[in-house]
Amino acid sequence: MMWLLTQLLSLKTLMKIYGFCVFSLCCLLIINGVEVAAFKDHRLRSNVSQPYRTGYHFQPSKNWMNDPNGPVYYKGVYHFFYQYNPYGPLWGNMSWGHAISYDLINWLHLDIALIPNDPYDINGCFSGSITILPTGEPVIIYTGVDENLHQLQNLAFPKNSSDPLLNEWVKSSLNPILTPPDGVDPLNFRDPSTGWMGADGEWRVVIGAKINTQGSGILYKSKDFKSWVKTSSSLHFSNKTNMLECPDFYPVAVNGTNGLDTSVQGNNIRHVFKASFHDHDYYVLGKYDPKNDQYDVGVDFMDNNKESLRYDYGRFYASKSFYDNEKKRRILWSWVNEGDTNSGAVSKGWSGLQTIPRSIWLSEKGDQLVQWPVKELEELRTRKVHYGNKKLTGGSMIKISGITASQADVEITFSLSNLKNAEVLSAEVVDPQILCTQKNASMSGNFGPFGLLVLASRDLTEHTAVFFRVFRTAKSFQVLMCVDQSRSSLRPEVDKLIYGAFLALDPRYKKISLRTLIDHSIIESFGANGLACITARVYPKLAIGDEAYLYAFNNGTQSLSISSLNAWSMKKAQIVSTRKRRKPIK
Ligand code: DQQ
Secondary structure (H helix, E strand, C coil): CHHHHHHHHHHHHHHHCCCHHHHHHHHHHHHCCCCCCCCCCCCCCCCCCCCCCCCCCCCCCCEEEEEEEEEEEECCEEEEEEEEECCCCCCCCCEEEEEEECCCCCEEEEEEEECCCCCCCCCCEEEEEEEECCCCCEEEEEEEECCCCCEEEEEEEECCCCCCCCCCEEECCCCCCECCCCCEEEEEEECCCCCEECCCCCEEEEEEEEECCEEEEEEEEECCCCCEEECCCCCEEECCCCCCEEEEEEEEECCCCCECCCCCCCCCEEEEEEEEECCEEEEEEEEEECCCCEEECCCCCCCCHHHCCECCCCCCEEEEEEEECCCCEEEEEEEECCCCCHHHHHHHCEECEECCCEEEEECCCCCCEEEEECHHHHHHEEEEEEECCEEECCCEEEECCCCCCCEEEEEEEEECCCHHHCEECCCCCCCHHHHHHHCCCCCCCCCCCEEEEEEECCCCCCCEEEEEEEEECCCCEEEEEEEECCCCCCCCCCCCCEEEEEECCCCCCCCEEEEEEEECCEEEEEEHHHCEEEEEECCCCCCCHHHCEEEEEECCCCCEEEEEEEEEEECCCCEEECCCCCCCCC
8 A cells, every 4th residue: 555655656756747647656566566558659650560559548558448437536646447458458357447547538447346246246346426425435336247147236335445546446335225126127227426415415316217218317315325226216217218327317507507416406517417328328408396396408419410419420329427526527428339340359458438528518508518638638748739810722732831730739719800701501400410420521601611630641541520511591601511532541441420519609600619628539529618529539550650741721611710729738647556467267
């Protein structure tokens, strides 16, 4: 324990002395007989054998990772757990990987927190959450899969809760604490949320379940977090899916960007209910009455276009949020799976990324959520290029040189005039993804496509276009944001989908801004300061390392201007492992 604390403290100091630190830490750890898996440096050179490994996104040194589990801030340390297969790059042997950080960007991998070795979880320690109890002690609630593949809920406690690293976890002798109730499909009863406490002093958690043909977020109550009673009605259910995975339920403030503790109730508050299904994370916003546990939303997921609210309109699933009491913000994590084949995963030796953690809050209008990468990420910004006002005539592009285009953070703002020349969009409510696909990056319009060409090869045969189009509608204007992966890779077998979202922004009054985080095989884009987010995974063959280029482009007929562009090379995050070597299962 003392040893690990020493390592962490030395990590904290060393994090500030970039370059020397990984080496120093590795030496310390090797001396202590622990396997060290520090990542190779991606700053300037391409890693030929691992071109898709990221430089600043969270990943284990190898193997499969999926859902974020139980993120929490505890005794000055951020903890992140995740669904992990310790034995290979494909899904299986579900365990809880565990890593710690002081800043949500640089991480130290600790030993695995939960492994599937008890009758109630022998087929997997599935997703779950952490709640801090009134004693100050954290508790994990997670789904175990038994020998019949039935899903049960279980608890685990830290072996020593005075250890800020929460290095060892002990499963409760009471497990399983919940078995599938009558009417719930025993194969579909999983992913308990973080607990919140009502005014009656009782805990609540919501669990994803299949009841007949409906996906339900069923609500349980408990006085002591150990013995739970199902309430008579679900917190929320949906006819759009027969199963909800990874439900998340939390309050957001009506005014301001600060987050709220999950148990906070009051007037100027809305509650978010998020569920994962059909490969996406949907949410609704409503009013929660804690007295009778009524959650009044009035709509189902995807009820109409306006209510088809998603955290991210790209590749993003099974997300989970937590309240960061230190910085008074709510933070969202999400799994970003691969768009490559299983054999691609086997040859890479790993699968799955996590997004950069995002702060999340309610928009000024109160009708959607807004997300933005945590401020700490900016510490990795290094070499910078800046352009002030620059004209971007129709059909032109500008090369953004001077930064590492494969590992970058780019902020660009476009300013448009003469909007009367915008194309007319006949139907006001259309599916943005279909619209982006019909009007892809190579199809010239009036205002748009304009945006960034990222991870572009020297000959431009490979590139991912992150772009906008502005349309005139009967009443106003519509701004479309797209990520076109159709030319992201010369490899035919990888995903080439085109993603799309509408931006709730009136281009008559506001400039159109874009922030894009580029990290070798992941591109996270935030339109209009986080009003719409689209995450993509791409697998270029040519546009790797120093052979990746970045452009601003305008493929429309109308001229516009870049009112500002700031782009930075990103340093590599320090993500270091102290994990002990594991023996194979058989
Ligand atoms: N992943 C977990 C489940 C969850 C699913 C298993 C969502 O608990 O429902 O790895 O990706």
